[in-house]
Each structure stands twice: as structure tokens, then as C-alpha cells.
Amino acid sequence: MCDQGSEAKSKLGAKVTYGHCIDVICKSSDVQLQWPSFDDLYHQVSSGIFLNNGTKKYILDKNTNSNWYFLYARGFSIDWIQDPRYWRWINITESGQTYEVAECIQVSWFDIRVKVSATFFTPRIVYDVIWKIQLTxxxxxxxxPVNIELMRPNGCKIEHKQSLQSVKRGDWLEISGGDFLVDNCGCENGGEIELHMYEHGGHWKRGFLLKGVEFRPHGSDCA
Incomplete structure (x- = not known):
């Protein structure tokens, strides 16, 4: 049987859980956490905390009692990102939160990828992969069309093509990257999820913003 999270009792005496592998996840928290008080910690993680110097955001989703993640652009491998002729980093503030976005100035070889440990995700929960992008x-x-690939923890790769030609400009878009299910129960080594978006057609492309990728449990209202 999978351990779905660290158990504790609230002030009302009810047995509840913090979330799957919360003790491992919170080792990389950017803020001081309210251990060992369950009520304070539960409020903190269900409101959202940043991890790994702001490259990830974690929320314990109350609707599904599962781990929700957003991985920001700084956590991605982007070809030519170090060359200011092709890419640059810009700051954007939304709802009082400031974060970095990768802006494509011009590239002919468009290639973005990232790997995420499967231990971050709650077992037996289906996750939707949602790319957050914008065309200026x-x-x-x-x-x-761009090519979008997802390598699931079991090694199965799914891929599809996504047309960006007629999408609305100037707004953040949600582009599906597929879905996956994690069966592993452990908190230390559960494999990886790999994401890849690319277009190698050789012609120049410009005006693309990458905010990041959301890993959204089915039934979640996190955003």
C-alpha cells in the first residue's frame, strides 16, 4: 500500500495527511516551513510554496489531496538561451507575483526540454501536462506546427504536433502536453518525466514566451 503522505492530527483531532512525500519535497523549500504544527503547515502548503530558488511552485491540492506543481522557465534546458541574439530573460508580474519568462527573440533551431523526478507526484493520480506559453x-x-513530446515514467513516449499559427496573440495559452500516471510509491527514486517542445525546420521564428509547465491533477482547480 502506498504511503500518501506524512500523517498528523489537526486541532480538531482528525487524522489527515500533508501530501505525498512532503518531507522530501520541503527540503528544497525557499521559505521557513511551519513544522511540526499540522494546521499551520497545511495552510502553508495548500496556499503554495516555492522550491529550488523559485524555479518550482508546489501546492497541496485540497480537492484531490494530491501534489500540484508548476515548473518555471528557469528550470528548463533551452537551446541558445545564453546567446542574447536569440533569447532573453524578462520579468513579469501577475497578481503580485514576479517571475522570469524566457523570450525568444529569433531562432531557427527551436528546442526546449526538461526532466522532472516522478517522486514529486502523488501515486495513482492522473496528471495533465499543461505548457504555459504566449505568442507576442x-x-x-x-x-x-511545433512537436510536443512526453516521456512517461514507464518509458512510454507520446507525441503530437501543435499548430501555433492562428492562436491568439498577447495572451497566455494552455497547450496540452499529454498526461501520465505514477505508480511508484517511494520518495527517493521513482524515475523521471521528460518533456520536449521543438521545431527544427530551419526558418526563423520569433515572438515566443515560455512561462513554464503545470502538472495538474485531474479535478484540480489550482492555477
Whole structure:
């Protein structure tokens, strides 16, 4: 039987859980956590905490009692990101939160990828992978669809093509990256999920913003 989280009792005496592998996850928290008080910690993690120097956000989703994640662009491997002719980092503030976004100035070789440990995800919960991107008002070169790949923890790869040619400019878009299920019960070594978005057509593309990727449990209302 899988251990779904560290158990504790609230002030009302009810047995509840913090979330799957919360003790391992919170080792990389950017803020001081309210151990060992259950009520304070539960409020803290269900409101959301940042991990790994702001590259990840974790929420214990109350609706599904499972782990929700958002991985920001700084956590991705982006080809040519170090060359200011092709990419740059910009700060964006939304709802009082400031974060870094990767902006594509111009590239012919468009390639973004990331790996995430499967131990971060609650077992036996289906997760939707949602890319958060934007095309600016002056975006061009997206006539060919981008390729989107997901490597599941079991090694199965799913892929599809996504057209960006006619999407609305200037707004954040949610692009499906597929879904996956984690069966592993452990908190130390459960394999990896790999994501990849690319277009290697050789023509110039510009005006693309990457905010990051959301790992959303089915039934969650986190955003």
C-alpha cells in the first residue's frame, strides 16, 4: 500500500495527511516551513510554496489531496538561451507575483526540454501536462506546427504536433502536453518525466514566451 503522505492530527483531532512525500519535497523549500504544527503547515502548503530558488511552485491540492506543481522557465534546458541574439530573460508580474519568462527573440533551431523526478507526484493520480506559453503581437515564423513530446515514467513516449499559427496573440495559452500516471510509491527514486517542445525546420521564428509547465491533477482547480 502506498504511503500518501506524512500523517498528523489537526486541532480538531482528525487524522489527515500533508501530501505525498512532503518531507522530501520541503527540503528544497525557499521559505521557513511551519513544522511540526499540522494546521499551520497545511495552510502553508495548500496556499503554495516555492522550491529550488523559485524555479518550482508546489501546492497541496485540497480537492484531490494530491501534489500540484508548476515548473518555471528557469528550470528548463533551452537551446541558445545564453546567446542574447536569440533569447532573453524578462520579468513579469501577475497578481503580485514576479517571475522570469524566457523570450525568444529569433531562432531557427527551436528546442526546449526538461526532466522532472516522478517522486514529486502523488501515486495513482492522473496528471495533465499543461505548457504555459504566449505568442507576442509581432510573432512570426510559426507556420509549421511545433512537436510536443512526453516521456512517461514507464518509458512510454507520446507525441503530437501543435499548430501555433492562428492562436491568439498577447495572451497566455494552455497547450496540452499529454498526461501520465505514477505508480511508484517511494520518495527517493521513482524515475523521471521528460518533456520536449521543438521545431527544427530551419526558418526563423520569433515572438515566443515560455512561462513554464503545470502538472495538474485531474479535478484540480489550482492555477
Amino acid at each position: 503581437n509581432n510573432a512570426s515564423g510559426w507556420e509549421l
